[in-house]
Amino acid sequence: MAKKIGIADTMFARVDMFKIVKKALDDSMESDIKLERYTVPGIKDLPVACKKLIEEYKCDICMALGMPGDKPIDKTCAHEASLGIIQVQLITNKHVIEVFVHADEGRNEKELFEIVEDRTYKHTLNAIGLLKGKEELSRMAGRGIRQGKENVGQIKGK
Amino acid sequence: MAKKIGIADTMFARVDMFKIVKKALDDSMESDIKLERYTVPGIKDLPVACKKLIEEYKCDICMALGMPGDKPIDKTCAHEASLGIIQVQLITNKHVIEVFVHADEGRNEKELFEIVEDRTYKHTLNAIGLLKGKEELSRMAGRGIRQGKENVGQIKGK
Amino acid sequence: MAKKIGIADTMFARVDMFKIVKKALDDSMESDIKLERYTVPGIKDLPVACKKLIEEYKCDICMALGMPGDKPIDKTCAHEASLGIIQVQLITNKHVIEVFVHADEGRNEKELFEIVEDRTYKHTLNAIGLLKGKEELSRMAGRGIRQGKENVGQIKGK
Amino acid sequence: MAKKIGIADTMFARVDMFKIVKKALDDSMESDIKLERYTVPGIKDLPVACKKLIEEYKCDICMALGMPGDKPIDKTCAHEASLGIIQVQLITNKHVIEVFVHADEGRNEKELFEIVEDRTYKHTLNAIGLLKGKEELSRMAGRGIRQGKENVGQIKGK
Amino acid sequence: MAKKIGIADTMFARVDMFKIVKKALDDSMESDIKLERYTVPGIKDLPVACKKLIEEYKCDICMALGMPGDKPIDKTCAHEASLGIIQVQLITNKHVIEVFVHADEGRNEKELFEIVEDRTYKHTLNAIGLLKGKEELSRMAGRGIRQGKENVGQIKGK
Numbered sequence: 082m083a084k085k086i087g088i089a090d091t092m093f094a095r096v097d098m099f100k101i102v103k104k105a106l107d108d109s110m111e112s113d114i115k116l117e118r119y120t121v122p123g124i125k126d127l128p129v130a131c132k133k134l135i136e137e138y139k140c141d142i143c144m145a146l147g148m149p150g151d152k153p154i155d156k157t158c159a160h161e162a163s164l165g166i167i168q169v170q171l172i173t174n175k176h177v178i179e180v181f182v183h184a185d186e187g188r189n190e191k192e193l194f195e196i197v198e199d200r201t202y203k204h205t206l207n208a209i210g211l212l213k214g215k216e217e218l219s220r221m222a223g224r225g226i227r228q229g230k231e232n233v234g235q236i237k238g239k
Numbered sequence: 240m241a242k243k244i245g246i247a248d249t250m251f252a253r254v255d256m257f258k259i260v261k262k263a264l265d266d267s268m269e270s271d272i273k274l275e276r277y278t279v280p281g282i283k284d285l286p287v288a289c290k291k292l293i294e295e296y297k298c299d300i301c302m303a304l305g306m307p308g309d310k311p312i313d314k315t316c317a318h319e320a321s322l323g324i325i326q327v328q329l330i331t332n333k334h335v336i337e338v339f340v341h342a343d344e345g346r347n348e349k350e351l352f353e354i355v356e357d358r359t360y361k362h363t364l365n366a367i368g369l370l371k372g373k374e375e376l377s378r379m380a381g382r383g384i385r386q387g388k389e390n391v392g393q394i395k396g397k
Numbered sequence: 398m399a400k401k402i403g404i405a406d407t408m409f410a411r412v413d414m415f416k417i418v419k420k421a422l423d424d425s426m427e428s429d430i431k432l433e434r435y436t437v438p439g440i441k442d443l444p445v446a447c448k449k450l451i452e453e454y455k456c457d458i459c460m461a462l463g464m465p466g467d468k469p470i471d472k473t474c475a476h477e478a479s480l481g482i483i484q485v486q487l488i489t490n491k492h493v494i495e496v497f498v499h500a501d502e503g504r505n506e507k508e509l510f511e512i513v514e515d516r517t518y519k520h521t522l523n524a525i526g527l528l529k530g531k532e533e534l535s536r537m538a539g540r541g542i543r544q545g546k547e548n549v550g551q552i553k554g555k
Numbered sequence: 556m557a558k559k560i561g562i563a564d565t566m567f568a569r570v571d572m573f574k575i576v577k578k579a580l581d582d583s584m585e586s587d588i589k590l591e592r593y594t595v596p597g598i599k600d601l602p603v604a605c606k607k608l609i610e611e612y613k614c615d616i617c618m619a620l621g622m623p624g625d626k627p628i629d630k631t632c633a634h635e636a637s638l639g640i641i642q643v644q645l646i647t648n649k650h651v652i653e654v655f656v657h658a659d660e661g662r663n664e665k666e667l668f669e670i671v672e673d674r675t676y677k678h679t680l681n682a683i684g685l686l687k688g689k690e691e692l693s694r695m696a697g698r699g700i701r702q703g704k705e706n707v708g709q710i711k712g713k
Numbered sequence: 714m715a716k717k718i719g720i721a722d723t724m725f726a727r728v729d730m731f732k733i734v735k736k737a738l739d740d741s742m743e744s745d746i747k748l749e750r751y752t753v754p755g756i757k758d759l760p761v762a763c764k765k766l767i768e769e770y771k772c773d774i775c776m777a778l779g780m781p782g783d784k785p786i787d788k789t790c791a792h793e794a795s796l797g798i799i800q801v802q803l804i805t806n807k808h809v810i811e812v813f814v815h816a817d818e819g820r821n822e823k824e825l826f827e828i829v830e831d832r833t834y835k836h837t838l839n840a841i842g843l844l845k846g847k848e849e850l851s852r853m854a855g856r857g858i859r860q861g862k863e864n865v866g867q868i869k870g871k
Contacts, residue, residue: 407696408692408695410697410699411698438652445641445644445651448645449689477641480641510711511712
């Protein structure tokens with residue numbers, strides 16, 4: 082049966098993150114997965130949007146897409162949104178993959194775009210993985226995998 | 240059927256924010272939307288006021304209007320109120336649009352008033368949009384839309 | 398029918414704040430309002446005391462009275478207590494007016510006492526107002542009302 | 556009927572705090588109060604231990620004993636534990652007296668021990684008081700009572 | 714009857730922490746304890762994974778394994794994850810042992826690995842202890858026990 086990934090995005094973000102999710106899903110050739118979209122003004126509106134996507138629109142997993150600004154108040158907003166996103170997951174027993182890119186992560190708009198693209202794309206694949214089962218991602222566990230930048234690799238003992 | 244927007248405002252705020260909401264609603268010509276008001280002393284009293292507006296006064300969405308002061312303790316209060324506002328949404332599955340303007344956002348009272356006016360006005364329109372459906376705001380997603388100041392615009396890839 | 402205001406106070410506080418509430422209530426001539434008291438060691442014990450006052454002692458509203466110390470750990474304690482107080486309200490759908498005076502708000506003991514007295518007195522009147530209805534305080538909304546210090550006044554547009 | 560105080564303590568703490576509780580209870584001559592113990596690795600494990608003591612072991616009140624370290628991460632851990640302890644109280648409507656002594660409160664091990672001893676001993680008496688009723692501690696309200704150090708006293712008005 | 718320890722680990726971590734848990738369990742000769750694994754992208758995905766391990770996979774206790782990065786945003790992520798992990802415990806009345814090693818705890822990769830190994834190994838034994846009963850760890854209470862580094866020992870009074 083078809084699975085649904087809920088995608089909550091914001092007017093505040095400066096990149097069309099939804100489009101990147103769509104491309105990643107297309108590239109994955111997972112024809113049995115559909116997207117359900119919910120757009121809100123800013124990141125603090127994302128938690129309830131995700132909860133509604135899960136409870137009212139029957140999504141099996143969600144992605145919360147956002148681009149917090151670079152001022153202290155923006156960091157606080159992102160923290161509040163993140164706490165809400167964790168709560169949504171604990172209430173619904175569904176994953177909500179948070180895909181946040183902070184405005185100060187890139188040195189310029191080009192770099193910022195690339196980080197957004199890489200992080201959103203890779204996390205779409207992670208969401209697809211989580212839909213398949215709890216050990217689907219285990220072969221990549223403990224390997225220093227990153228989204229938005231290059232992997233840092235595994236540290237092995239003696 | 241008529242929809243209701245719950246408006247929670249404070250005695251602490253220095254601008255009559257409710258009046259701005261009313262003007263925005265009038266200007267929108269949405270004759271089927273009514274306002275329900277709840278006034279509390281300060282921003283930390285807003286979360287329960289919004290919850291009561293939703294549960295006891297059957298509001299379909301809320302706006303939490305407040306103007307936190309400029310001292311560290313005020314920032315903490317705003318943070319606490321924000322967390323409460325997110326919780327209200329997760330309990331009720333309704334949106335509560337937070338419209339906070341910090342006392343130090345404007346360089347003087349005139350500028351502060353303009354930010355309050357712009358942010359409150361625009362968020363009233365966002366609330367109306369959210370009432371219409373989850374993709375009503377999607378055409379503005381990822382476009383760097385701001386309330387209280389000018390939009391910053393979209394960043395596009397290659 | 399008589400209404401009950403629950404008053405939770407602490408051993409840690411340096412002023413008998415309960416006495417100020419009592420005076421404010423007496424002065425208000427509201428003969429139909431009764432007080433119910435609960436004393437705990439410190440501010441972090443206030444949230445559950447308020448919840449019990451509402452649920453077990455049938456209070457219609459609560460006041461949480463406390464005087465956090467002036468060290469960083471005290472600020473953290475106050476923050477934790479505040480978050481708990483907001484949660485109590487969301488669980489019970491009753492207001493809990495937080496009346497906290499930080500030890501470093503006054504330059505000396507005399508000034509500190511005056512702040513405690515003013516804030517506690519005025520918030521007792523706010524609690525009485527909230528008992529009467531959700532728009533009882535609306536005529537004071539957006540007017541820069543303060544407790545513990547002088548009002549700062551309203552900012553009007555053009 | 557006998558009452559039970561649940562005592563949650565940690566392996567991380569550097570003082571046998573449980574022993575101090577036992578002595579305070581013995582000294583109090585309250586022969587109708589029993590202790591129920593639960594030991595966990597660190598302070599972040601205390602909230603659920605207290606919840607289990609209340610719900611599964613029928614304790615009427617709890618004490619959460621811990622000694623956070625002196626590094627920033629330890630302060631964060633203590634903050635998280637405190638938030639959890641408040642939540643436990645709101646879920647169960649029982650008091651959980653938090654008895655935390657931070658490693659940097661004493662200038663040396665001797666002083667640290669004395670603070671732990673004083674705070675734990677006095678809070679055991681507070682727990683006993685709370686078991687007796689909500690106004691048992693009222694005669695000490697607003698008197699600047701401290702645990703772990705000397706009382707600072709009351710500030711009176713004119 | 715066999716008991717199950719749920720192990721949630723991440724792709725972000727740079728050490729295969731699951732393998733260390735397995736070795737500790739093997740060494741413990743506890744033949745009646747089984748492991749159930751759940752791999753997620755990062756530490757903020759751990760809380761819901763633990764909740765699902767407890768509720769859907771019937772685990773009796775969980776370990777949440779993660780290695781937060783060394784930037785401020787990573788500290789915030791760890792804090793959010795920790796709060797979520799405490800909430801999971803309060804909802805399920807089961808322990809979730811958090812095993813986090815911050816990237817800046819070691820001066821180099823070798824030291825970091827050793828900390829991860831020591832903390833993960835010892836906390837696996839703590840989890841086994843907690844499975845056996847609430848006073849299983851009591852003989853080690855108040856003794857300054859550490860995971861990831863050496864014990865600091867007990868402070869005794871006069």
